[in-house]
Amino acid sequence: MPGESPDTAAPKTSPELRADARRNRERILAVARVVVEEQGTEASLRDIARRAQVGLGTLYRHFPTREALLEALLRQSFDRLAARAQALGESEAPYEALVAFLEDLIGGAAAYRGLAASMMATINDEESPLHASCAAMRSAAGHLLERAQAAGRIRADVDGTDVFALANALSWITDQAPSLASRRDHLFAIVMSGLTARS
Amino acid sequence: MPGESPDTAAPKTSPELRADARRNRERILAVARVVVEEQGTEASLRDIARRAQVGLGTLYRHFPTREALLEALLRQSFDRLAARAQALGESEAPYEALVAFLEDLIGGAAAYRGLAASMMATINDEESPLHASCAAMRSAAGHLLERAQAAGRIRADVDGTDVFALANALSWITDQAPSLASRRDHLFAIVMSGLTARS
């Protein structure tokens, strides 16, 4: 039988999950979304497995690390943000486009407590599953920044990482002290004012 | 004996620890300082007890909560910062005094990883042992802010909590991404620029 069907026996790159596996994967994701919303990105994985009526091993097989699970939860949001940046890149108002994108980014980071920290961690950790999709979004956003700088609206001595870090830092403030949530827009305006180029 | 010496027999507010207790307390603090420097504010308390050659119960008796231990580690720094704010309050340059204080605050928060988060937590948690000493420092700093605002150098629509949150957020950035440590002063300048009053 060695020569029978070498091609069909070849390692499949996307192995078409078995029916039960597919079901479990989706249940885990659905439950994870709820639990992470409740407990933040540091939610108990055991709890997620329990509430998904799935063994702990099953969860770890589908999502080997916590970041892998987060990535599955967030990929859609990242792609949406990247697309948003792309769309805003066609806009005629560079500064306003950047502001609109950052508002979106900061608002998105508020979805899960601890998300800002997770995103910051991807800056240095190239191995993180979150790194790729997050970096893609950051690079798309980089265009908006450069355009606003070229238009003379944003000071030239900042880069995309600076702005990304500041945006996450603002999200973090609300994470830590929910009582400051009402100040978020105000603090954002202050930071934007600091980023503005002076003549 | 009721009338003998009611005062000396009265409940002692600071119960003069026993000799061995005093020794242990100091050893724990010394070790904790090292371990927290290594592992951050989330350091393993068991590890601290082990390295202090002390039982876990002993550690918990002297410091019932993690915050209590942190408070003991930080009280001196808080007092120093409060005194610094007081001293700078006499200065003739309100804006420069505020900047100097904030630089000191941010630099201090860099001592332990996670410290910025711990300080932010005290804003809402009045029960935290850190709350009192931290609030004292904040109020001392409040004067510096008001003076800079009265001098027309800082915009009037921010309060002490806003500035405190922004300062901690800057410390947090370095916490999360040590690679951005070199940008800290730059990011601080940007935020200060945002806080500056425009004519």
Place this chain on the structure above:
DNA sequence: TATGATTCGGAGCAGTGCTCCGGATCATAA
């Protein structure tokens, strides 16, 4: 030196992340 209050130390409980593998489940071929 004996007594009694203080303090110590770590066993124990419930939780966490993560690994590993015997057994159940599914797809497929007969």
Place this chain on the structure above:
DNA sequence: TTATGATCCGGAGCACTGCTCCGAATCATA
């Protein structure tokens, strides 16, 4: 339809965490 074998599941188990509790050791005092 049934048997076979690859795939996937589930949870016991390990090492760690924070925290409590109480018998035993230690200290101060009479």
